Amino acid sequence: MIEQTLKEAKFACRAMQLVDKDTKIEALKKIHDNLLNRMSYILSENDKDIQAARANGMRESMIDRLQLSEARLQEIAQGVLDVAALPDPIGEVVREIHRPNGLLIKQVRIPIGTVAVIYESRPNVTVDIAAICIKTNNVCVLKGGKEAIHSNIALAEVMNEAIKDVLPAHVINMVQVTDRQAVNDILNGIGLVDVVIPRGGKGLIQHVVQNAKVPVIETGAGLCHVYVDKEADLDMAVRIAVNAKLQRPSVCNAMETLLVHKDVAEEFLTKLKPEIERVQVYGDQTALHYLPGQTATDENYSTEYDDYKLNVKVVNDVDEAIEHIYDHSTKHSETIVTENKATAQYFMDALDSACVYHNASTRFTDGSQFGFGAEVGISTQKLHARGPIGLPEMTSTKYLIYGSGQIRE
Amino acid sequence: MIEQTLKEAKFACRAMQLVDKDTKIEALKKIHDNLLNRMSYILSENDKDIQAARANGMRESMIDRLQLSEARLQEIAQGVLDVAALPDPIGEVVREIHRPNGLLIKQVRIPIGTVAVIYESRPNVTVDIAAICIKTNNVCVLKGGKEAIHSNIALAEVMNEAIKDVLPAHVINMVQVTDRQAVNDILNGIGLVDVVIPRGGKGLIQHVVQNAKVPVIETGAGLCHVYVDKEADLDMAVRIAVNAKLQRPSVCNAMETLLVHKDVAEEFLTKLKPEIERVQVYGDQTALHYLPGQTATDENYSTEYDDYKLNVKVVNDVDEAIEHIYDHSTKHSETIVTENKATAQYFMDALDSACVYHNASTRFTDGSQFGFGAEVGISTQKLHARGPIGLPEMTSTKYLIYGSGQIRE
Numbered sequence: 001m002i003e004q005t006l007k008e009a010k011f012a013c014r015a016m017q018l019v020d021k022d023t024k025i026e027a028l029k030k031i032h033d034n035l036l037n038r039m040s041y042i043l044s045e046n047d048k049d050i051q052a053a054r055a056n057g058m059r060e061s062m063i064d065r066l067q068l069s070e071a072r073l074q075e076i077a078q079g080v081l082d083v084a085a086l087p088d089p090i091g092e093v094v095r096e097i098h099r100p101n102g103l104l105i106k107q108v109r110i111p112i113g114t115v116a117v118i119y120e121s122r123p124n125v126t127v128d129i130a131a132i133c134i135k136t137n138n139v140c141v142l143k144g145g146k147e148a149i150h151s152n153i154a155l156a157e158v159m160n161e162a163i164k165d166v167l168p169a170h171v172i173n174m175v176q177v178t179d180r181q182a183v184n185d186i187l188n189g190i191g192l193v194d195v196v197i198p199r200g201g202k203g204l205i206q207h208v209v210q211n212a213k214v215p216v217i218e219t220g221a222g223l224c225h226v227y228v229d230k231e232a233d234l235d236m237a238v239r240i241a242v243n244a245k246l247q248r249p250s251v252c253n254a255m256e257t258l259l260v261h262k263d264v265a266e267e268f269l270t271k272l273k274p275e276i277e278r279v280q281v282y283g284d285q286t287a288l289h290y291l292p293g294q295t296a297t298d299e300n301y302s303t304e305y306d307d308y309k310l311n312v313k314v315v316n317d318v319d320e321a322i323e324h325i326y327d328h329s330t331k332h333s334e335t336i337v338t339e340n341k342a343t344a345q346y347f348m349d350a351l352d353s354a355c356v357y358h359n360a361s362t363r364f365t366d367g368s369q370f371g372f373g374a375e376v377g378i379s380t381q382k383l384h385a386r387g388p389i390g391l392p393e394m395t396s397t398k399y400l401i402y403g404s405g406q407i408r409e
Numbered sequence: 410m411i412e413q414t415l416k417e418a419k420f421a422c423r424a425m426q427l428v429d430k431d432t433k434i435e436a437l438k439k440i441h442d443n444l445l446n447r448m449s450y451i452l453s454e455n456d457k458d459i460q461a462a463r464a465n466g467m468r469e470s471m472i473d474r475l476q477l478s479e480a481r482l483q484e485i486a487q488g489v490l491d492v493a494a495l496p497d498p499i500g501e502v503v504r505e506i507h508r509p510n511g512l513l514i515k516q517v518r519i520p521i522g523t524v525a526v527i528y529e530s531r532p533n534v535t536v537d538i539a540a541i542c543i544k545t546n547n548v549c550v551l552k553g554g555k556e557a558i559h560s561n562i563a564l565a566e567v568m569n570e571a572i573k574d575v576l577p578a579h580v581i582n583m584v585q586v587t588d589r590q591a592v593n594d595i596l597n598g599i600g601l602v603d604v605v606i607p608r609g610g611k612g613l614i615q616h617v618v619q620n621a622k623v624p625v626i627e628t629g630a631g632l633c634h635v636y637v638d639k640e641a642d643l644d645m646a647v648r649i650a651v652n653a654k655l656q657r658p659s660v661c662n663a664m665e666t667l668l669v670h671k672d673v674a675e676e677f678l679t680k681l682k683p684e685i686e687r688v689q690v691y692g693d694q695t696a697l698h699y700l701p702g703q704t705a706t707d708e709n710y711s712t713e714y715d716d717y718k719l720n721v722k723v724v725n726d727v728d729e730a731i732e733h734i735y736d737h738s739t740k741h742s743e744t745i746v747t748e749n750k751a752t753a754q755y756f757m758d759a760l761d762s763a764c765v766y767h768n769a770s771t772r773f774t775d776g777s778q779f780g781f782g783a784e785v786g787i788s789t790q791k792l793h794a795r796g797p798i799g800l801p802e803m804t805s806t807k808y809l810i811y812g813s814g815q816i817r818e
Contacts, residue, residue, distance in 0.1 A: 014735055017761060097780055103769060105779060110761055112791045190618065194791045209599065210622055215792045236814040243816035326423055348809050352426060352519055360512060360812025369817070370514060370808075371506055382521045382603045382805040383624045384793040396791040399779075400757050403769025405645040407652035408778070 002177065002185045005141065006114070006192040008170040012139045013113045015168035021088050024134055027166045028084035031131065034162035035077040035155075043068060045154035046123065053147055066121050066148055076127050079374075083131040086373045089392045090137050104402040109395040111137035113194035116186045117376075118143045118208060120200035123151040130159055130172045132374050136394040139171050141193065143186060145200075146178035187212040194396075197389075199377050202304070217385055219377030222252030222332040223304045224362045227321040227347065229338035230261040234268050236359065237337040242275045243361040244335065250306045252378060253333050253365040257301060257311040259321045265314045266290060280309045287312040301328045318343055322350045329353055332380050333362040354380055354387040411586065411594045414550065415523070415601040417579040421548045422522045424577035430497050433543055436575045437493035440540065443571035444486040444564075452477060454563035455532065462556055475530050475557055485536050488783075492540040495782045498801045499546050513811040518804040520546035522603035525595045526785075527552045527617060529609035532560040539568055539581045541783050545803040548580050550602065552595060554609075555587035596621040603805075606798075608786050611713070626794055628786030631661030631741040632713045633771040636730040636756065638747035639670040643677050645768065646746040651684045652770040653744065659715045661787060662742050662774040666710060666720040668730045674723045675699060689718045696721040710737045727752055731759045738762055741789050742771040763789055763796040 156174035281293030367375025372390030565583035653664035690702030776784025781799030
């Protein structure tokens with residue numbers, strides 16, 4: 001049971017809400033400094049995780065995600081300073097209403113409260129989330145993966161040591177147990193947890209969505225589409241498709257399905273072929289005329305590969321592309337490539353995905369690429385936050401109403 | 410199983426998203442006209458519900474909520490025209506970002522999608538919600554109480570008849586079965602229901618929060634506080650306290666607990682006494698010196714009475730008032746009465762309730778009193794919507810990103 005941790009976190013929200021801008025910046029600078037000062041301790045704790053991972057036969061690509069180094073820690077510490085320098089959203093007046101009865105109503109940004117984040121192996125998430133939460137006066141409850149437990153406990157300890165004289169107690173809370181029960185306590189924390197954000201694979205996200213009784217921000221599922229229209233600049237379309245698939249296939253904003261207008265299928269796919277030789281293609285009959293590969297099933301069209309695999313489908317028109325996207329997309333990011341602005345706008349208006357592009361790669365769906373400076377994840381749900389989650393999305397609001405004795409008639 | 414209804418609703422979102430401003434206004438006017446044209450039919454169906462309610466021994470105050478009349482239907486129809494006349498939030502550009510690489514990023518308001526509302530006896534909710542959803546390009550799934558089933562089916566039928574040549578099919582969906590299974594289908598409708606909003610008593614709201622796997626906007630729980638500071642204008646404090654408790658005790662923005670600074674307890678409570686003779690007081694020892702009543706327990710302080718009952722507690726200072734509110738409030742509405750602006754601002758900054766007032770009655774927490782023109786309910790959760798839910802809160806956003814061939818390096 002981690003109920004005590006959740007209660008301490010919720011209680012800390014009261015004091016944390018009143019911490020001012022400069023104190024938050026001071027706290028973040030102290031975290032930066034202490035991460036550098038305590039580098040050897042953090043690296044030695046990280047090494048315990050790495051050794052355990054090797055002993056358990058973890059894949060090298062996963063060990064790479066887990067491993068810290070001096071250079072990585074410097075980067076992580078710099079990230080904390082970057083968050084400190086961002087515009088502070090707390091206290092911002094979102095709306096001001098003057099009522100005929102003299103009431104002045106101000107809607108202002110406030111912290112959400114207790115933000116619980118459940119994540120997997122990367123220990124940098126521990127520091128990123130803590131920094132973003134401090135900047136937005138939130139209190140965080142961090143539940144990392146068991147593979148990174150020594151690293152995460154060390155990072156939280158070093159951060160808490162840094163802020164102990166500056167911020168209220170229990171602002172950064174690391175869950176030190178690694179069992180599923182701790183996750184379930186968070187998901188059932190009505191009244192204690194204001195939001196839970198899962199960061200990780202599909203299994204984790206589904207578990208949270210299916211079981212949380214507290215509000216969730218769903219992130220990260222990315223089955224993204226590129227549609228090459230009959231009026232596309234085909235060289236541009238090749239560049240965009242290759243970038244969307246191959247610049248970093250493992251991430252959520254990479255393309256999984258390429259839709260091609262039938263009028264340009266031959267020319268476009270012939271141009272594309274030499275650029276995607278490393279990619280396993282799942283295509284419809286027409287696509288497989290021009291590209292080697294296997295016949296695509298509906299399961300292919302519904303799979304987020306995050307890998308060197310790609311679905312290719314030839315469509316009759318933009319409407320068929322839109323229908324296909326509605327039927328298979330996770331509503332993350334979609335692109336149309338066309339020189340026809342009206343067709344582009346129609347595609348952009350008709351879809352309801354978080355990010356819809358005209359003539360650009362889906363790979364830009366990212367907090368830093370949007371200029372947000374920091375990112376908690378990419379929301380693919382409709383409520384509260386959509387697309388990259390930056391600092392404003394980590395806030396709630398309240399109304400302050402200034403009167404002079406008004407009563408309701 | 411109402412899965413078919415939910416699928417039809419979800420599919421209707423695609424076409425509904427593209428309906429323009431004028432068409433929505435036309436649809437709402439047709440609903441207004443048809444509600445008046447079909448008045449006798451609606452009233453005869455309503456009469457079936459009234460007769461069933463009488464046969465089942467329903468209280469007269471509940472029957473009053475259920476009953477329609479010509480005058481009430483005219484008012485309901487006028488409400489539809491009022492919604493039609495409100496500013497249209499859909500398509501509004503919330504934010505525009507120009508990136509150094511030439512990308513133009515526009516965040517625009519879009520509909521949420523499928524909005525499911527589960528409510529109790531008042532049939533006017535059927536029309537209010539349908540009108541608000543049409544104005545915001547949302548598709549609604551309405552699940553009313555079984556007491557109002559004939560009225561609700563008739564109202565939905567009359568509205569659907571009105572819009573059949575103007576809007577896509579299945580934009581207004583009335584769930585015609587009255588069993589709990591229909592509610593559970595909605596709560597489990599992952600991928601089909603974008604948000605569920607419960608409107609009704611505590612039991613309904615708790616059931617939805619505990620069981621929904623789809624996103625919820627929690628509404629309506631209102632345990633509101635008035636704090637009378639030592640520097641209050643005591644005559645103003647009496648007016649505000651009386652208004653907050655007695656102007657309409659049955660609603661969520663009425664006061665349940667009165668907190669009084671010890672320095673003014675005697676004078677204030679003596680002034681208040683003759684004004685609240687109809688009210689059952691639960692007080693602490695000091696309060697009961699000046700007011701007749703019973704000793705308050707922690708359970709009293711945690712109860713939303715919605716009735717002629719009031720907790721009264723004498724506190725040592727504003728901090729004790731703030732602590733009491735944090736420990737017992739549903740985060741709906743709280744008021745401080747004081748002439749000291751610094752004390753007022755401290756109280757307003759320290760609390761995180763949806764609405765915090767200075768020198769005004771809590772009864773103003775209401776969409777129409779805020780100037781929103783229409784209201785779906787009062788959100789007491791931190792995510793997405795806080796306080797009165799107006800049209801902008803019934804929207805989501807998406808990013809439209811305009812490029813000229815940009816790819817990520």
